[in-house]
Amino acid sequence: MSRISTAQLAKYLLTGSITHRGCLHARFRMAATNRGFANDARVQRTTPTIPAVPFRKQLKDQNKADKASGNKRKKNVDNQTVPGWELTVGIEIHAQLNTNHKFFSPAATSFQDSPNRHVALFDLAVPGSQPLFQSETLIPAVRAAIALGCDIQTVSRFDRKHYFHWDQPSGYQITQYYHPFARDGRVSLYPRDGIAPADGDRVDIEIERVQLEQDTAKTTAIAGNVHWLDFNRVGVPLIEIITKPQIHHPATAAALVRKVQMLLAAVDACIFGMEAGGLRADVNVSVRRAGGAASPRTPLGTRTEIKNLSSFKAVEDAIIAERDRQIAILEAGGIVEGETRGWSLGSTETRRLRGKEGEVDYRYMPDPDLGPLVIADDLVARLADSMGILPDQEIDDLVGSYGLSTKDAMSLLTLDDGARVQYFYNVLDALEERLGLSHDASPASDQRHAQLAANWCLHELGKLTELSSDLAMTPDGECRVPSIDLAAILAHLHGRDITAKVAKELLWGVFRGEIPSGGVTQAIESNGLWFHELSEGEYADLADRVIQGEDKVLSEFLRFKQGKAKAYPQGKLMFLVGKMMRAGVEQRMDPSSAEKVMRARLESVYLPALEAS
Structure with missing residues (x-):
């Protein structure tokens, strides 16, 4: 990486004599730590003091x-327009x-x-x-x-x-x-x-x-x-x-x-x-x-x-x-x-x-x-070459390559004066390293881990500040929840080693300083938080238990199957799943697995039995 010192720049402005040695490079954005030119001229950015009332x-x-x-x-x-004006x-x-x-x-x-x-x-x-x-x-x-x-x-x-x-x-x-x-x-x-x-x-x-x-x-x-x-x-x-x-x-x-x-x-x-x-x-x-269709507009007021x-x-x-x-x-x-x-x-x-x-x-x-x-032309060219990706291109990349929604991509770029998206990249790099993935090798259609990282960097991280203090996000994309720790949490969540509830509790622990940096896995182990999921047979036993006595609910599914109801009774299905979650051991159950098994039991066992009767 080549840098231009203050003294060189002053000389350059007068003579244009700096030798072109190549441009700066950034993967997505120029991080604050490698955006300056020389150590003696590097810009030191600090986080602003948070006002007493945000x-x-x-x-x-x-x-x-x-x-x-x-x-x-x-x-x-x-209020965007006023008729006639x-x-x-x-x-x-x-x-x-x-x-x-x-x-x-x-x-x-x-x-x-x-x-x-x-x-x-x-x-x-x-x-x-x-x-x-x-x-x-x-x-x-x-x-x-x-x-x-x-x-x-x-x-x-x-x-x-x-x-x-x-x-x-x-x-x-x-x-x-x-x-x-x-x-x-x-x-x-x-x-x-x-x-x-x-x-x-x-x-x-x-x-x-x-x-x-x-x-x-x-x-x-x-x-x-x-x-x-x-x-x-x-x-x-x-x-x-x-x-x-x-x-x-x-x-x-x-x-x-x-x-x-x-x-x-x-x-x-x-x-x-x-x-x-x-x-x-x-x-x-x-x-x-x-002005109307036949009359020109008046001059500017x-x-x-x-x-x-x-x-x-x-x-x-x-x-x-x-x-x-x-x-x-x-x-x-x-x-x-x-x-x-x-x-x-x-x-x-x-x-x-x-x-x-x-x-x-x-x-x-x-x-x-x-x-x-x-200002010499080659200095302008050098700066243009070293700037990295601008927001419109970056949003297109976040949406097209990572599968993020446009709204989430915009939020990442605008929050914390642009530092939140750098935090996302830091988390994503650490997460891909833990999962053994390479973004360049991953198809755009299989970016669930990137979407998971974006969701937590935006929404779950945002919840931390609703009742507590600031994230203290720095320009280079770090905060009170170090990116390596959030990546560790998400790696275990992505691999179904822990539940979403446990992941959120771990996030709070890191945010409050109760879990030291780098200690996420140890905290899971020492507190017995690993997710040992029920087997499919155990899920099926729970489903059979909670369905008993729910004849009215079952009749709603039968009406849909026979074409007598316009919409699938998803609310009734989730009612039954909720009963399953309450009846079982929460620490060993995943809502999506419970829903999948309940749906299968309804369609393969109970609805055929109702039709036969």
Whole structure:
């Protein structure tokens, strides 16, 4: 595996002199441990601090409050269109880049340390300090632009965007207004991405530009109209992704932001997703009357911007609320004003923040302290070759080669900022090793072990956090349940060495730390949890015992066999199987085996006897 050091990259940007030695390789995705270039420039990713109240719990609590107050909103699927009106949305997405250093100072990008610990002189705009572009920050930015299908510009330049606020010590933000480093990208969205049904089987959203810019300080409001500033965030590298105004449904807007987050995570460009604060979206919303068959549509209406949306749900809900507000104004004969508006979690209306700024307000100008940024074509080619599989191809592979459902494949890619799918691959590798299987040699039709692994990585693992703490999933796909331990549990379950109930108990034991890593098999042995299944004859004896006295149930099966009932009485069958499970020794019984034997006894013994009588 070849790597490019920071010093080499800096030299490369100036001379293009790095020798091509081959590309990085990844089986499915580039794991966090082998995605960087040199040890001195390797990106160190950390798991974000879990908030005191998890975001999803905030949403649940808000929904309960809305329902109790009678203000429960209709599902968004009912709010995608308004008859006679057309919605138009453009989106600006700000994403924190996965780097060790800030854009223009050597200070570290750390979000876990105490406030104001990682601050250089330039970050505070100390007189005489100068910006020094950190070349390694360019790597994840170029990866992101490639994933978005953009044309990388050989030469781009930095500009100053002037505004005065306490979170920006210099009085301006360094950005790329006139000459961004990437242009003309495209993101394709499909029904599996969650687009509105009206958008059909596919919608392509054009990316107008992707630009580099620095972040501002973090402001924390406390009682007494006091604000605390953390300058650790000043100068943190961002990219701003700006789409063309081509979105016409709120659900599709949310789907685009979700898809962009998946793409950035897949190429290791973005540190955290929306819920962890690593990605924010601003949406520009306008409405106009829809033209009929004989009349053209009116020009686009006045747009308003909704700032700093921090969840996919917020993107959809805020657009719906702002669309409805603008339509109500226009239908009442009013005029929509161009302005910047805000949105709060659980709101039903956007709120005015300020009038809309323009170019004159920001006084954009080329930054005199920074020269042009030169990106050579062979560097772009090298990064493109090393990125691995992008989400759409990976989903197709999970569905086609592993037999997963589209829903499960999407969930694996989106959970834990993309780390859950890496966990799945880790579990699957360990499971196949235990079972003596090779995925490359296994036919796509025989992937029951992969489907079993996906089910447990999603659903059973998810149950662990419903009443307990976080999984603590890391970017390289490990968590409080080590992948080798889950693979051990699933190998025994797949081989019918243990029951599903025992497997779940073992999972809880590993999660709680009661079973040490690597000790699953020993825990089964020491606690006598091996599954010694009943013989077929013992199952048959149980079936005969529980059928006695169930003449009414048997008559239902006979009616179906004689064509007098439209549907097979599956519920009655499972009633009998339940009686079998209760009558026997649970630790020695498998529900599917019990069902198979009960069905056979009914069809070969009891129904023929009823017909003969």
